Amino acid sequence: MRKERWYSKLYVWVVMLFLxxxxxxxxxxxxxxxxxRGKWTGFTLNWYNELFHNxxxxxxxxxxxxxxxxxxxxxxxxxxxxxxxINGMKKRSRAxxxxxxxxxxxxxxxxxxxxxxxxxxxxRAILGEFELGFVTxxxxxxxxxxxxxxxxxxxxxRQMDRFTYEAALDLGCSPRMAFFKVVxxxxxxxxxxxxxxxxxxxxxxxxxxxxxxxxxxxTLPITIYSMTRKRLSPEINALSTIIFxxxxxxxxxxxxxxxxxxxxxxxxxxxx
Amino acid sequence: xxxxLKRLLACTLALALTVICASPAMATTEVxxxxxxxxxxxxxxxxxxxxxxxxxxxSDGSDDSLDVNKAFEELTGIKVNYTTFDTNESLYxxxxxxxxxxxxxxxxxxxxxxxxxxxxxxxxxxxxxxNFQYIDESYVNPxxxxxxxxxxxxxxxxxxxxxxxxxxxxxVTSWDILWDEDYAGDILMFSNSRDAFGIALxxxxxxxxTEDPDELxxxxxxxxxQKPLVQAYVMDQIFDKMQGGEAALAxxxxxxxxxxxxxxxxxxFAVPEEGTNIFFDAICIPKGAKxxxxxxxxxxxxxxxxxxxxxxxxxxYSTPNSAAYELLxxxxxxxxxxYPPQExxxxxxxxxxxxxxxxxxxxxxxxxxxxxxxxxxxxxMPLFLAAGILFSIGVNVARRIRKKKEQMY
Numbered sequence: 001m002r003k004e005r006w007y008s009k010l011y012v013w014v015v016m017l018f019l020x021x022x023x024x025x026x027x028x029x030x031x032x033x034x035x036x037r038g039k040w041t042g043f044t045l046n047w048y049n050e051l052f053h054n055x056x057x058x059x060x061x062x063x064x065x066x067x068x069x070x071x072x073x074x075x076x077x078x079x080x081x082x083x084x085x086i087n088g089m090k091k092r093s094r095a096x097x098x099x100x101x102x103x104x105x106x107x108x109x110x111x112x113x114x115x116x117x118x119x120x121x122x123x124r125a126i127l128g129e130f131e132l133g134f135v136t137x138x139x140x141x142x143x144x145x146x147x148x149x150x151x152x153x154x155x156x157x158r159q160m161d162r163f164t165y166e167a168a169l170d171l172g173c174s175p176r177m178a179f180f181k182v183v184x185x186x187x188x189x190x191x192x193x194x195x196x197x198x199x200x201x202x203x204x205x206x207x208x209x210x211x212x213x214x215x216x217x218x219t220l221p222i223t224i225y226s227m228t229r230k231r232l233s234p235e236i237n238a239l240s241t242i243i244f245x246x247x248x249x250x251x252x253x254x255x256x257x258x259x260x261x262x263x264x265x266x267x268x269x270x271x272x
Numbered sequence: 273x274x275x276x277l278k279r280l281l282a283c284t285l286a287l288a289l290t291v292i293c294a295s296p297a298m299a300t301t302e303v304x305x306x307x308x309x310x311x312x313x314x315x316x317x318x319x320x321x322x323x324x325x326x327x328x329x330x331s332d333g334s335d336d337s338l339d340v341n342k343a344f345e346e347l348t349g350i351k352v353n354y355t356t357f358d359t360n361e362s363l364y365x366x367x368x369x370x371x372x373x374x375x376x377x378x379x380x381x382x383x384x385x386x387x388x389x390x391x392x393x394x395x396x397x398x399x400x401x402x403n404f405q406y407i408d409e410s411y412v413n414p415x416x417x418x419x420x421x422x423x424x425x426x427x428x429x430x431x432x433x434x435x436x437x438x439x440x441x442x443x444v445t446s447w448d449i450l451w452d453e454d455y456a457g458d459i460l461m462f463s464n465s466r467d468a469f470g471i472a473l474x475x476x477x478x479x480x481x482t483e484d485p486d487e488l489x490x491x492x493x494x495x496x497x498q499k500p501l502v503q504a505y506v507m508d509q510i511f512d513k514m515q516g517g518e519a520a521l522a523x524x525x526x527x528x529x530x531x532x533x534x535x536x537x538x539x540x541f542a543v544p545e546e547g548t549n550i551f552f553d554a555i556c557i558p559k560g561a562k563x564x565x566x567x568x569x570x571x572x573x574x575x576x577x578x579x580x581x582x583x584x585x586x587x588x589y590s591t592p593n594s595a596a597y598e599l600l601x602x603x604x605x606x607x608x609x610x611y612p613p614q615e616x617x618x619x620x621x622x623x624x625x626x627x628x629x630x631x632x633x634x635x636x637x638x639x640x641x642x643x644x645x646x647x648x649x650x651x652x653m654p655l656f657l658a659a660g661i662l663f664s665i666g667v668n669v670a671r672r673i674r675k676k677k678e679q680m681y
Contacts, residue, residue, distance in 0.1 A: 035531075035535065039535070053334065054332060056332065056356070117369055121371055131372075214371055215322040215353070215372035215373055222355075226357050227356075227358075228327070229507070230508065230587075231508055231528075231531075
């Protein structure tokens with residue numbers, strides 16, 4: 001292997017700096033005693049304290065997490081089932097369905113958001129009075145999360161050896177058993193990846209939520225965005241710091257777990 | 273490995289918990305109201321009130337302040353469902369879409385008049401808002417609601433110039449200074465069309481509510497002339513840019529200027545003598561509200577002197593409520609920034625709703641200002657579309673040809 005040159009290392013570090021500098025600035029200023037970003041006037045944990053007492057922010061965070069969790073779980077189930085179906089389709093119909101799947105992803109969010117809202121509002125005319133709120137928001141989130149799951153599960157299905165499933169049937173598994181014992185474990189990495197992507201997109205989403213949340217249910221991105229007339233409160237910095245720390249922790253856990261499994265697998269292979 | 277991680281997790285959690293528990297309960301919810309009996313009507317009826325307000329625009333209990341919504345809930349037994357918006361236009365869009373039903377909204381002046389014109393507001397029953405008596409007479413029957421049937425003023429303020437006294441030594445008396453080449457690159461400007469045009473029109477000596485296309489064109493030309501001097505067109509970034517000393521001059525709202533000056537004493541605020549914009553945010557009940565009577569109760573609560581004073585202390589804008597004004601501390605009450613002398617107010621003008629044509633003209637002129645005269649070609653869009661379609665067809669054809677070639681071998 002060729003030795004790495006200093007400038008290629010430097011390049012990596014510059015990229016890292018660009019990616020992470022804003023986050024570190026944000027974290028630093030979540031401890032700033034002053035409200036402004038321009039001045040450093042001393043260390044404080046006050047913003048964290050206020051954050052936990054700011055009902056609007058906390059409530060929006062809870063709302064966001066509830067919607068994200070429900071939406072991504074349902075989207076994962078739906079998406080996995082859809083991927084299984086698409087995988088079994090003939091070439092032409094598969095191409096058609098795949099294009100339909102790409103649509104919500106390629107479609108600008110604003111179009112998706114407005115059209116979903118129009119759908120809900122016109123559905124109200126038929127189904128009778130109901131308020132836009134948690135349910136509509138959840139439906140909207142499921143609809144844009146599902147394609148991500150499909151796109152993550154499909155390649156795994158294609159990679160999978162069809163014959164392992166048939167072998168399981170030959171060896172006496174019922175189709176249901178074979179599905180849960182063979183197919184699901186095989187495509188599990190795809191399902192997990194799809195679930196995580198759905199979760200992130202759901203937490204992130206502003207535009208679609210904005211149009212479909214109604215008057216009673218507000219998610220975090222909307223709350224943050226509405227602060228822009230006045231100054232963005234440092235409580236948001238504090239909240240972002242906490243979210244960043246939690247995600248970092250989860251990533252570390254997942255990666256350590258993964259690398260340990262890999263090591264165990266290599267060990268087994270060497271011994272066996 | 274796993275143990276260590278678990279320990280780490282436990283430590284973080286413990287730390288977080290101590291932070292939460294160690295902090296004293298800060299918010300106060302006790303408030304003295306004029307007539308406690310008035311608020312008992314809906315006790316125990318499980319009513320929910322949907323309130324839609326600007327972000328950061330109500331006292332929320334931080335720093336020992338009054339938590340207005342909680343206090344209202346405890347007093348009346350009505351649950352407040354509080355959500356927030358960022359611009360008048362997004363409020364309007366949300367109401368127009370029919371997707372949401374609110375009981376209380378707090379739009380600004382010109383939006384109130386627009387909504388009145390479009391029959392989107394419920395007429396208020398002032399017999400249910402006894403505390404309306406506290407509203408100072410000069411704020412009753414405002415331009416945006418001439419007969420005062422639809423709205424109760426919540427806050428008001430003026431627009432002026434915030435400047436850094438270290439960088440600007442001459443006295444600031446006129447909008448002209450925003451066109452002064454000595455400060456090229458140090459000037460910030462509003463990024464919303466109405467405010468930006470308002471300043472240009474005032475500088476020219478016209479009304480901010482002009483519908484005359486020639487006057488608007490003149491204002492647009494003036495803004496174009498200013499453009500090379502402007503560092504950035506911004507809204508809330510003004511806070512950081514001014515406090516960080518990145519810019520010398522910026523037009524902004526008086527209340528926010530106060531907040532900035534409190535942190536950065538080198539800043540100062542002046543209202544130009546040509547006159548300025550005075551803005552109001554007013555409480556209204558939109559058509560289609562589910563709990564009109566409870567909404568009146570909420571409006572009345574917001575007009576309680578103590579509540580209004582707490583909100584004003586939190587927001588830093590000026591209050592139209594004379595009883596709340598009495599409760600403010602000396603410094604705020606005597607501040608010429610919040611409560612400017614009469615001669616400034618006499619020259620100040622409030623926005624009213626413009627006709628649809630003027631709004632469109634304003635928007636297109638503003639786009640022209642921001643894009644530096646690059647006129648849009650109406651053919652650009654279809655051309656782009658056609659090019660996109662051709663490109664994708666081309667890619668597909670090329671692929672097919674390549675595939676065929678590969679199959680030949």
